[in-house]
Amino acid sequence: MDQKDFIIDTQSEFFTKKFQVTLTKREPINHDSYMFRFDFKNQKERLGMQAVQHIKIYGLNMKGEIVDRAYTHVFEDDGYFLIPIKIYRPNVHPKFPNGGELTPWLEKLELHSELTIKRCVGKLLYHNNQFIVRPKLNKTWQQFNTVLLICGGSGITPAYQLIRAICSNPNDNTKMILLYANKTEQDIWLLKELNELSDKHKDQFTVHYTLDNFDENWKGLKGFVSLEMMTSIFPKATETTLGVQCGPKPMNKLVLSLYEQFGLKKDNIVKF
Ligand SMILES: Cc1cc2nc3c(=O)[nH]c(=O)nc-3n(C[C@H](O)[C@H](O)[C@H](O)COP(=O)(O)OP(=O)(O)OC[C@H]3O[C@@H](n4cnc5c(N)ncnc54)[C@H](O)[C@@H]3O)c2cc1C
DSSP: OOGGGOOOOTTSHHHHOEEEEEEEEEEEOSSSEEEEEEEOSSTTOOOOOOTTOEEEEEEEOTTSOEEEEEEOOSEEETTEEEEEEEOOOTTSSTTOTTOOSSHHHHHHSOTTOEEEEEEEOOSEEEETTEEEESTTTOOOOBOOSEEEEEEEGGGHHHHHHHHHHHHTOTTOOOEEEEEEEESSGGGOOSHHHHHHHHHHTTTTEEEEEEESSOOTTOOSEESSOOHHHHHHHSOOOOTTEEEEEESOHHHHHHHHHHHHHHTOOGGGEEEO
């Protein structure tokens, strides 16, 4: 499909229609996260979305109100898809005694229950070597020579989808540098997959990990994302550098300002 034929109709039924899937598996990944498997009713169906579109999952908060949150699948096949989800449990963090709104419900949801989802357009679209930044407002395809990615914790999933899409396109030479921040080494998601991608695509994709808490054996970066850290691992920003980010709210605010200080154009900064 040619770029000009690829049009996203944000109002189409594909994006506006909600539908039901079944929770069929929930396997622990680490101390607070699971890989969720959701099955379609039709065993041939797929999400069928472009990179980097995601889904919304609808569920209930503690008060019984409907809430929705964004999630990005890391794998799909006929009839099902997989999403890693971090659970924000109550009574764990002193600042958040109630935990998150949706994820405690997802952790307790009985296997074989049905739940509602919807496909989302997202704030970045990638197709055939080109991007649309904020496709709801803008329809112009742009090429970027370099994509910088800064992610925190579970915010890695949309970045992983984009990195995979670019690496699997032999006509795309876009360089990608990922800075992935976590609390501890155990919190790092997709470590094996990210390292494999950077080994296989050495000239195209580099990954750097930083931790808040680490022991003496830790060889990666240390501490919160900072301008100094960015300067030490990212090439100088140019007109054709895109900066993407996904993490917890306070981190997103910080990273937005750091990207600007780093010299990125505001239009070239996007939160997934
Ligand atoms: C495009 C996109 C894709 C995403 N993909 C994924 C994905 O694939 N997988 C995934 O897990 N998430 C993903 N997220 C994040 C997801 O959308 C939710 O924000 C997340 O699951 C939290 O939802 P919640 O309703 O449980 O928590 P919320 O009510 O939204 O609160 C979460 C915030 O509350 C605080 N908090 C609450 N409880 C605790 C606690 N126990 N410990 C520490 N802090 C706490 C933290 O500040 C935390 O950031 C994605 C987000 C975006 C924007």
